[in-house]
Amino acid sequence: MAxxxxxxxxxxxxxxxxxxxxxxxxxxxxxxDAVRTADAExxxxxxxxxxxxxxxxxxxxxxxxxxxxxxVVVRQVQDAPEEPVAxxxxxxxxxxxxxxLVVVHPGxxxxxxxxxxxxxxxxxxxxxxxxxxxxxxxFVTAEVQAxxxxxxxxxxxxxxxxxxxxLRALSAAGGQLTHDSGGEPITVDVVRRYFGGRxxxxxxAVADAAIGGDPARSLEQLRWAMGNGVAPVLMTSAFASxxxxxxxxxxxxxxxxxxxxxxxxxxxxWKLRTLRTQxxxxxxxxxxxxxxxxARADAEVKGAADDAxxxxxxxxxxxxxxxxxx
Amino acid sequence: MTVENPPVGRQGVWADLxxxxxIVAVLSMAVDTxxxxxxxxxxxTGMSHAxxxxxxxxxxxxxxxxxxxxxxxxxxxxxGECSECRTTLAGSHPxxxxxxxxxxxxxxxxxxxxVRKAAMSPTGRRWQVLVVEDADRLTEQAADALLKSVxxxxxxxxxxxxxxxxxxxxPTIRSRCRMLSLRTPPPGAVAAVLTERDGVPxxxxxxxxxxxxxxxxxxxxLAADEATRSRRRDVLALPSRLHDIGAxxxxxxxxxxxxxxxxxxxADRLDPAExxxxxQALGVGTRGVRVRGAAASLKELADQHKTxxxxxxxxxxxxxxxxxxxxxxxxxxxxTGSGVVLVNEEVRRDVxxxxxxxxxxxxxxxxxAILECREALEGNxxxxxxxxxxxxxxxRPE
Numbered sequence: 176m177a178x179x180x181x182x183x184x185x186x187x188x189x190x191x192x193x194x195x196x197x198x199x200x201x202x203x204x205x206x207x208d209a210v211r212t213a214d215a216e217x218x219x220x221x222x223x224x225x226x227x228x229x230x231x232x233x234x235x236x237x238x239x240x241x242x243x244x245x246x247v248v249v250r251q252v253q254d255a256p257e258e259p260v261a262x263x264x265x266x267x268x269x270x271x272x273x274x275x276l277v278v279v280h281p282g283x284x285x286x287x288x289x290x291x292x293x294x295x296x297x298x299x300x301x302x303x304x305x306x307x308x309x310x311x312x313x314f315v316t317a318e319v320q321a322x323x324x325x326x327x328x329x330x331x332x333x334x335x336x337x338x339x340x341x342l343r344a345l346s347a348a349g350g351q352l353t354h355d356s357g358g359e360p361i362t363v364d365v366v367r368r369y370f371g372g373r374x375x376x377x378x379x380a381v382a383d384a385a386i387g388g389d390p391a392r393s394l395e396q397l398r399w400a401m402g403n404g405v406a407p408v409l410m411t412s413a414f415a416s417x418x419x420x421x422x423x424x425x426x427x428x429x430x431x432x433x434x435x436x437x438x439x440x441x442x443x444x445w446k447l448r449t450l451r452t453q454x455x456x457x458x459x460x461x462x463x464x465x466x467x468x469x470a471r472a473d474a475e476v477k478g479a480a481d482d483a484x485x486x487x488x489x490x491x492x493x494x495x496x497x498x499x500x501x
Numbered sequence: 502m503t504v505e506n507p508p509v510g511r512q513g514v515w516a517d518l519x520x521x522x523x524i525v526a527v528l529s530m531a532v533d534t535x536x537x538x539x540x541x542x543x544x545x546t547g548m549s550h551a552x553x554x555x556x557x558x559x560x561x562x563x564x565x566x567x568x569x570x571x572x573x574x575x576x577x578x579x580x581g582e583c584s585e586c587r588t589t590l591a592g593s594h595p596x597x598x599x600x601x602x603x604x605x606x607x608x609x610x611x612x613x614x615x616v617r618k619a620a621m622s623p624t625g626r627r628w629q630v631l632v633v634e635d636a637d638r639l640t641e642q643a644a645d646a647l648l649k650s651v652x653x654x655x656x657x658x659x660x661x662x663x664x665x666x667x668x669x670x671x672p673t674i675r676s677r678c679r680m681l682s683l684r685t686p687p688p689g690a691v692a693a694v695l696t697e698r699d700g701v702p703x704x705x706x707x708x709x710x711x712x713x714x715x716x717x718x719x720x721x722x723l724a725a726d727e728a729t730r731s732r733r734r735d736v737l738a739l740p741s742r743l744h745d746i747g748a749x750x751x752x753x754x755x756x757x758x759x760x761x762x763x764x765x766x767x768a769d770r771l772d773p774a775e776x777x778x779x780x781q782a783l784g785v786g787t788r789g790v791r792v793r794g795a796a797a798s799l800k801e802l803a804d805q806h807k808t809x810x811x812x813x814x815x816x817x818x819x820x821x822x823x824x825x826x827x828x829x830x831x832x833x834x835x836x837t838g839s840g841v842v843l844v845n846e847e848v849r850r851d852v853x854x855x856x857x858x859x860x861x862x863x864x865x866x867x868x869x870a871i872l873e874c875r876e877a878l879e880g881n882x883x884x885x886x887x888x889x890x891x892x893x894x895x896x897r898p899e
Binding site for chain 1: 746748751877882885886887890893894897
């Protein structure tokens, strides 16, 4: 929702839905700000659905002696008892011109009935969906621009890598960088200076890097993952399943259609492209050696060796080393 | 008072012990000594209060222990007909406690309870016998809890422990027991039991006795069940199929899948009945007062079922590895020209082909690889990964 004006929200019901709490909160904030800008004296009441007693709703929406415009925010509407909900729906049919009502529903099945009825009445709905992983850099860019700064695509991606998918943290970091950079565009170097490290490294990223033949990157990611508390067992199982798919791929019959090939190999079709790239540079002997190394490492992290981290590092090196074995 | 003894041999409670004549002789003697001790004969010394039965899987360790327990309880030294004998063999004699587990291990709590029992006098006139059928599955703490009682049990208490080899039991327990090693029964004896007792046709009995390599339970299963035979055939076909890496990975997947299926078949038969039994006992689905902790007990049972299923899977996989091992054993027999009977006569062609193609060194390496895989599985390596590694080793031993 672009920045609304008071006229956009007063006399309306704004329904905020979706699981992303940070975005929902922000929407609520913009409504309150819009009304406050127009009328600094505006009365703002915020309640949780569970707190609504009988008659509470009409009390909330009745005119006030002290201010003309008012904002009422009902959060967690799914917890509200029946009676106030009925009052809410009646109100939504004929809203008051001096009142902005915001109803927040965090998604899920509970309270779906109220949401559907409100939709039918035709209230303004703002959805706060959790952005997909690939949308996160765009989110960072928008945040920084909103703060009056600018950030390159690469730098935004680096920031996401470093912080992870938590929107609140991303937004705060974007704001901080904008203020500290003093108007200069935020570069990758700046991001690195403030936010070293990686928030989350999946075991599959480590395996993919190793199978793709990049020992340095794989080892780096491995260290991050271990530092973040990924269980060593997950690491060996990611390697095992990666190599297993590759082993099936390289000895699958030639000339199959993609869908049949995917079934033969036992992976989803989109994975075939990765496998095709990875398969270059792997011989059968090399793969066999790699799988055996992973089996050894699996035994080691389960107690056959003293140091699981060392066992995993050796495994990464063994796998990347086996890749060139012809 | 003298106790009348029936002649020792393959009769009475000892009838189930196939091909274990030396053991039967030792145990019968021990029964005589025990009876004399009960009668108050002052010349009796050296009565053993703790025994460790060892022997390869299927040789009848726990059967031997039960038979001995029955003979101890029997007034006539193990006639096999009186109620003492019959209840002991059936596992319902009040003075004979049988401990076995379908879980992965025997926990310390269970053992403490057992030790408490060991300190009591028998309810009957003879002996209190405690049989631990899976002493190899005692956890370290559980074994420690046993030590004191095994060393100096109450006057009329006798401990009987069973394990595949003496290495499976901690040295502290081992040193406190009198050892008894059962041998692998000869195939002829196994086949004879199958035909005489189970009425299996002679050719099937001979095959089953040979293929099971003296494991009586396995021989029975092979003789009785076509699905078991077909699983075994599938396993034996594997070695000739490992021509490239994809085939190895597929073969591993197939082996694991077969083990899962076999385990599921057993577990799916047992689990629902046990669950229904417990639910009925707790009064689930009835009106009235809820039993406190009902949900917790049900959850506990579900957890037990889960570990038991895992155990079944491991056992099934272990059997497959044994079959696989027998294949390479046959190859080695041909390569060394030892002239011994093949275990897997029915795949002789494959065995011969491999014996000609490969060197004996490589066959030994493959057998070594199977042993390593066993060890890896024991160390909890992901079964699929361990078997994949094994198949790769079998395809091309280094």
